[in-house]
Amino acid sequence: MTLEFPGSHRPAIRDVSFQIDRGTCVAVIGPSGCGKSTLLNLAAGLLSPTDGRVYFGGEEVDAVNSEAAYVTQQTDLLPWLSVKANIGLALKFRKVPKAEREARIAHWVDVVGLTGFENHYPRELSGGMRKRCAIARALIYDPSIVLMDEPFGPLDAITRLKLQQELLNLWQEQKGTLVFVTHDLNEALYLADEVVVMSEGPGTVRRVLPVPFGRPRTIGSLIESHEFSELYNDLWSLFKSDAKATDAAQRS
Numbered sequence: 001m002t003l004e005f006p007g008s009h010r011p012a013i014r015d016v017s018f019q020i021d022r023g024t025c026v027a028v029i030g031p032s033g034c035g036k037s038t039l040l041n042l043a044a045g046l047l048s049p050t051d052g053r054v055y056f057g058g059e060e061v062d063a064v065n066s067e068a069a070y071v072t073q074q075t076d077l078l079p080w081l082s083v084k085a086n087i088g089l090a091l092k093f094r095k096v097p098k099a100e101r102e103a104r105i106a107h108w109v110d111v112v113g114l115t116g117f118e119n120h121y122p123r124e125l126s127g128g129m130r131k132r133c134a135i136a137r138a139l140i141y142d143p144s145i146v147l148m149d150e151p152f153g154p155l156d157a158i159t160r161l162k163l164q165q166e167l168l169n170l171w172q173e174q175k176g177t178l179v180f181v182t183h184d185l186n187e188a189l190y191l192a193d194e195v196v197v198m199s200e201g202p203g204t205v206r207r208v209l210p211v212p213f214g215r216p217r218t219i220g221s222l223i224e225s226h227e228f229s230e231l232y233n234d235l236w237s238l239f240k241s242d243a244k245a246t247d248a249a250q251r252s
């Protein structure tokens with residue numbers, strides 16, 4: 001499929017075609033502006049392709065995809081709602097009875113380590129806590145697919161590693177379908193079953209790289225393995241060649 005924004009002189013993504021199997025975890029990586037968020041917006045049904053189609057479970061996505069939970073870059077917690085109200089929002093919309101709602105919220109508050117902060121407001125949380133709250137809010141209603149745009153983008157290295165491991169554990173328990181965008185090659189390899197590597201904009205798919213590490217995974221032991229550094233180098237060389245091609249095109 002191809003998508004060109006109105007008034008733009010070139011497509012944001014061009015002839016992109018790939019399939020994601022149910023129950024897999026897929027990372028999308030590529031240079032800034034290559035169309036990664038656009039891909040998530042297409043999967044969420046917030047954008048429509050100019051040419052081609054998006055399918056979800058065999059059905060064409062032609063409106064907001066209510067099966068998909070979307071954790072955007074901005075986190076988008078509602079500032080006037082407490083942590084527990086933010087986390088329970090989707091259950092309220094779905095008219096889940098209050099007692100069940102409360103029980104599920106308590107479970108998720110515990111899972112993402114926000115016990116004691118249930119009645120706090122987003123402005124009273126750290127960046128990492130806000131991300132955890134957004135992740136709980138996305139996962140609480142058992143969505144068929146979770147889309148995450150740079151889930152840990154602005155966080156410091158330690159919090160990031162911790163949350164990556166937490167997300168890995170959660171996903172290993174839930175076995176849902178997870179698609180996330182990242183700039184971080186390590187993050188892609190820690191978490192994903194497949195890495196979709198996009199080229200410089202207009203974005204096309206350069207390669208879909210399988211990640212052969214078994215599960216359950218722990219980040220610590222992955223980093224130390226020889227296979228990990230080999231795969232990291234493969235991924236890095238794809239980026240290096242893309243950067244060289246761009247430099248050459250800009251010079252000519």
Ligand SMILES: Nc1ncnc2c1ncn2[C@@H]1O[C@H](COP(=O)(O)OP(=O)(O)OP(=O)(O)O)[C@@H](O)[C@H]1O
Nearest residue numbers: 005008012030031032033034035036037038039201
């Ligand atoms: N609403 C919009 N209107 C016009 N152009 C847009 C719009 N949204 C994105 N674009 C353009 O589409 C291209 C892809 O944008 P997108 O945000 O998908 O890239 P990205 O790979 O997610 O970037 P980053 O890694 O920097 O977040 C960019 O050239 C961007 O300027």
